[in-house]
Amino acid sequence: MTSIQVSRKAVVALEVVFWLVLGSCYFFFPDRLSLLSQILIVGLFAVSLDIALGYAGILTVGHAAFFGAGAYSAGLLARYGWGEPLSGLLFAFLICVALGWLLSFLIVRGADLTRLMITIGVTVLLAEAASQLSSITGGTDGLQGVEVWPLLGVFRFDLFGRTAFVYSACVVLAVFVVVRRILESPFGLALQGIHDSPRRMQSIGSPVSSRLRGAYTISAGVAGIAGGLLAQTSQFVGIGTLSFERSAEVLIVLVLGGTGRLYGGLVGALVYMSIHEWFSDIDPQYWMFWLGMFLITVVLIGRGGVMGWLSRFVRVARP
Amino acid sequence: MATVLFDGLAYGMLLFLIGVGLSVTMGMMNFVNLAHGVFAMLGGYVASIAMSTATLSFPVALLLGFASAAVAGAFLEYTLFRRLYGAHPLDQVLLSIGIVFVAIATATYLFGPTMQAFTAPSYLQGNVNAAGLSVGRYRVFLIVCGVLVISGLVLALNRTRLGARVRAAVDNRRVAQCTGIHVRRLFFLTFSFGCGLAGLGGALSLGMLGLDPFFPLKYMVEFLIVVGVGGAGTIVGPFIAALLIGMVDVAGKYFIPQAGAFLVYLVMIVGLLLRPNGLVARRGLLP
Numbered sequence: 001m002t003s004i005q006v007s008r009k010a011v012v013a014l015e016v017v018f019w020l021v022l023g024s025c026y027f028f029f030p031d032r033l034s035l036l037s038q039i040l041i042v043g044l045f046a047v048s049l050d051i052a053l054g055y056a057g058i059l060t061v062g063h064a065a066f067f068g069a070g071a072y073s074a075g076l077l078a079r080y081g082w083g084e085p086l087s088g089l090l091f092a093f094l095i096c097v098a099l100g101w102l103l104s105f106l107i108v109r110g111a112d113l114t115r116l117m118i119t120i121g122v123t124v125l126l127a128e129a130a131s132q133l134s135s136i137t138g139g140t141d142g143l144q145g146v147e148v149w150p151l152l153g154v155f156r157f158d159l160f161g162r163t164a165f166v167y168s169a170c171v172v173l174a175v176f177v178v179v180r181r182i183l184e185s186p187f188g189l190a191l192q193g194i195h196d197s198p199r200r201m202q203s204i205g206s207p208v209s210s211r212l213r214g215a216y217t218i219s220a221g222v223a224g225i226a227g228g229l230l231a232q233t234s235q236f237v238g239i240g241t242l243s244f245e246r247s248a249e250v251l252i253v254l255v256l257g258g259t260g261r262l263y264g265g266l267v268g269a270l271v272y273m274s275i276h277e278w279f280s281d282i283d284p285q286y287w288m289f290w291l292g293m294f295l296i297t298v299v300l301i302g303r304g305g306v307m308g309w310l311s312r313f314v315r316v317a318r319p
Numbered sequence: 320m321a322t323v324l325f326d327g328l329a330y331g332m333l334l335f336l337i338g339v340g341l342s343v344t345m346g347m348m349n350f351v352n353l354a355h356g357v358f359a360m361l362g363g364y365v366a367s368i369a370m371s372t373a374t375l376s377f378p379v380a381l382l383l384g385f386a387s388a389a390v391a392g393a394f395l396e397y398t399l400f401r402r403l404y405g406a407h408p409l410d411q412v413l414l415s416i417g418i419v420f421v422a423i424a425t426a427t428y429l430f431g432p433t434m435q436a437f438t439a440p441s442y443l444q445g446n447v448n449a450a451g452l453s454v455g456r457y458r459v460f461l462i463v464c465g466v467l468v469i470s471g472l473v474l475a476l477n478r479t480r481l482g483a484r485v486r487a488a489v490d491n492r493r494v495a496q497c498t499g500i501h502v503r504r505l506f507f508l509t510f511s512f513g514c515g516l517a518g519l520g521g522a523l524s525l526g527m528l529g530l531d532p533f534f535p536l537k538y539m540v541e542f543l544i545v546v547g548v549g550g551a552g553t554i555v556g557p558f559i560a561a562l563l564i565g566m567v568d569v570a571g572k573y574f575i576p577q578a579g580a581f582l583v584y585l586v587m588i589v590g591l592l593l594r595p596n597g598l599v600a601r602r603g604l605l606p
Contacts, residue, residue: 059408061353061416106588109595112408113351117547118591120540121584128580244536248416255413285432289424295417299410300402 004314018263023169026162033161034233037168039273041230044172046254046265047179048222053251054260055183056215057195059112061247062119065126066096066220068242070227072130075143075237083149085232089171092228093221100220104213120244127242143237157235164233175225180262182218191215195260252291255298258307267306321452323573324566329458331565332465333527336520337538338545338557339472340392340513346552347489347506350400351408354415355517355542356535357422362388362518363530364426367435377440381522388518393511400510401503419535426532437525457526464523468516472554485509489552541568544583548590550597559598560590 006014025036045067052058070092077088106118130137137143150156157163182188190211193201202208231237240246257268279287304311341355362384369380395418403411439457446453476482487495488502496502524530528538541564549560564583571582590598 053409059351059412061412106591109592111595113345113543113547113551114591114595116351116408116412117540117543117587120543121587124540125581125584132577132580244539248420251413251416259409285424285427288420289428292417292420292422292424295413295420296399299414299417300399 006314015263019173026165026169030162033165035273035277037161037165037233038230039269040165040168040172041226041233042250042253042273043266043269044175044229045223045226045250046257046269047176047262048219048226048265049250049254050259050261050265051179051183051191051222052216052219054254054264055188055191055195056212056219058107058212058216059115060107060119061116061244061251062121062123063219063223063250064242064244064246065119065123066100066223067227067230067246067250068123068126068130068237069099070096070224071231071237071241072137072143072227073224074228075146075231076136078146078148078232078235079143083147085148085167086152088148088232089225089228092224092231096224096227097217097221099224100217101213103220104216107216108209108212120247123242123244123247127239130239130242137237140239142239143231146231146235146237148232148235157233161233168229168233171225171229175222176266179218179222183262187211187214192260252295254305255295256305258305258309258311261305261307261311264305264307271306322454323570325452325454325458325462327566327569328562329455329461329527329565330569331562332461333520333524334541334545334565335465335558335561336468336523337517338542338549338561339468339554340510340515340517341542342546342549342551342553342557343485343489343509343513345546347485347492347502347509348404350404351411352400352415353412353539353543354418354422354535355514356539357418358388358392358514358517359521359524359538360422360426360530360532360534361391361521362515363521363525363534364430364435365518366522367437367525367530371436377443381519384522385515385519388521389511389515392514392517393507396507396510401507419539422535423532430532432532435525435530437529439526443526461523461527464519468519469554469558476554481505541583544587546597548587548598550594550599553597553599556597556599 022040026033029036045063048066049060049063052060052063073095074088074092077083077091082088103118103122107115131140134140148157157167183191190201190206193206194208194211198208201211227241230241253268253272254265255268256272257264257266276287298305337356337359340358341352344350344352344355365387366380366384369375369383370377375383399414399418403414443457443460445456447456447459476486484495484500484505487498488500488505492502521530521534528534544564545557545561548556548564549558550556564586567586568583571578572580575582
């Protein structure tokens, strides 16, 4: 199969085009802005999972823990008096970084099975806490009455989701640029090395455990930002943000886009959410059936997702 | 207090019945299987239908639950799981989540989202009084089943040739293969048998936990905890862990309802911190 050779510069140009197209959706689909914000948020969430799963190779099926924790921290902060959006996001980020840092000690200790259990277990634990503390969090009804102040004191969050879309797009782009920088740094390269062979990395002197902990913490923080964004833009936090289904969904999004690739999460979110919107009137049970079928097929046919498929045709020139 | 502990014991036996097959899957083939609850659900539905529609007796329904889950396990092992031994754990997780989703959707389609109705046969209803203690007959029955199964398993593993092969394969798959043990076939058999036990557990859980299409998801963590805390690849480890989890869960929910649901996870985290490889670390299936 012939593949197209693309230079590094062209890739950067493509990236710019990608973001411009995403941004210009504001003008093309003015009546679908809330969906677009959701796509961006899920995309960022998938990117955060990619840091842990695709790059560092930490098997986690409980990333909703951080998404939900971020959503609840931002939501609660706005519900109980401080509705400034940017500081709310920072708050969500810090809470999740702290949570992720604490958990990372457990994560690096165990093998894959232990990691899996701990990540799932913590999600269930948080969901249980959120439903038990119903006087504060609204329990299973979700957190209502989240009042977010105008962005930068000027732009109100309007009914059509204009501010919400611009706000999410800017935040997601900013966070993505930072994540991109981190993953291309020596730290990110070390993560990819650990993903491929922890033992070799250890023997060439890379501190594997602390690298993994760092990756998990960063990933948790980014997931927290995504959750905080969802809480602020939808002005509501449902208990579903902490569910296993949410963790599984983001995993599907990432696998659909392609793991271990910068744009896998975003592309996956675009495709997944569009399909979901397309079939939004079918029964959720059948949706679940086809999701399951999709997962089984993906595993049997081969992983790689959209980005993996693209990479067969396009080769990036080495500098 | 004693009654509550007894209930916990019965719940633990259920967890053990369902989880023990998973322990072998994870121990022998290092396969991360999140779909194990599906087999329990299948067994439960088959038993329930057998009793309500076909009006078969409870023991027959239990046997059917066992058989159907074992057959389904054999089928899925042969068609799907087999391809992924030694694959990346992420693939195994994705595959098993996929199976769980398909199973939930199918069960909802076939049986509706509500809980299955179940009436225990008359000889298992009511209480028995023994030593000043009044306990439910169904609970006693569960505990008897659990004890029978674990003693049978331990005996079979330690006394029979097949058991010796299984122990060898869990200890070291490669060496076992070199000595001429057909590990794949052995695993096919043990996997099906483990699924059958899960089906039996699912059928038995009709009278205790209830059964609805979300069963595999609701109790997924519990099964994983039983195996993870107990030690994958062992029999006695999951047994101890299941009883511990069962009693902690029931007692916690009874005495401290606000914090009850957290206790199980607390046990899990403490257990994994103290013994990352499980209570009974994997050195064969012998205790």
